[in-house]
Amino acid sequence: MSSQETYKLTYFTHRGMAEPIRLMFAYAGVQYTDERLKNDETYPAKKATFPWGTMPVLEVCPGQSEPKFVLAQVAAIGRYLAKRFNLDAKTEEDAAKCDEYVDALKDFGQGFFDVFVRFADADEALKSRIMSDLKEKQAPKYFGKFEDIASKVRLVSREQYNLDGYLCCESSLKLGQVFSRWESPRVE
Numbered sequence: 473m474s475s476q477e478t479y480k481l482t483y484f485t486h487r488g489m490a491e492p493i494r495l496m497f498a499y500a501g502v503q504y505t506d507e508r509l510k511n512d513e514t515y516p517a518k519k520a521t522f523p524w525g526t527m528p529v530l531e532v533c534p535g536q537s538e539p540k541f542v543l544a545q546v547a548a549i550g551r552y553l554a555k556r557f558n559l560d561a562k563t564e565e566d567a568a569k570c571d572e573y574v575d576a577l578k579d580f581g582q583g584f585f586d587v588f589v590r591f592a593d594a595d596e597a598l599k600s601r602i603m604s605d606l607k608e609k610q611a612p613k614y615f616g617k618f619e620d621i622a623s624k625v626r627l628v629s630r631e632q633y634n635l636d637g638y639l640c641c642e643s644s645l646k647l648g649q650v651f652s653r654w655e656s657p658r659v660e
């Protein structure tokens with residue numbers, strides 16, 4: 473990482489799919505521009521510039537005279553930054569398990585996408601049934617499994633992690649707390 477390098481993350485104003493990336497910046501202690509867009513009349517022109525028309529989008533400026541690197545897709549951004557911040561898995565097995573957890577999280581997130589986007593125009597009774605299933609069955613299932621995973625992961629500080637390369641969380645940070653922070657305006 474060059475000292476001149478700057479990052480800009482672009483997303484809507486809520487936590488949503490940008491929050492894991494914001495958490496990574498906060499955890500790594502790396503400064504970045506946190507661009508938050510409103511879905512107003514200026515948004516379509518912005519959207520047209522995104523690689524896939526979706527956010528989050530990360531822009532990396534290596535220096536004043538070098539071209540920007542633009543990356544979309546939250547999991548790709550997460551993997552890229554994990555490598556840059558030395559938070560990536562150090563064995564093929566750990567990396568594969570991380571991919572498994574990210575894909576499981578996407579499965580869980582799909583339900584919310586269905587309610588708020590795919591079935592946004594569907595009747596309220598259907599949306600309410602999907603939401604009840606998410607709250608009463610899916611959330612306990614996924615949060616339970618992630619809590620279980622977090623409890624088995626060796627918990628180490630960032631400094632220790634850099635030394636011996638284990639999958640980590642802040643020792644006081646439980647994965648459930650990470651998830652529960654997704655809907656607040658920003659990471660402190």
Ligand SMILES: N[C@@H](CCC(=O)N[C@@H](CS)C(=O)NCC(=O)O)C(=O)O
Pocket residue numbers: 488489519525526527528544545546547
């Ligand atoms: N597969 C993409 C999905 C991203 C996505 O669906 N982003 C939504 C917000 S959560 C978005 O950009 N919606 C606005 C739009 O499509 O104009 C990813 O993983 O990053």
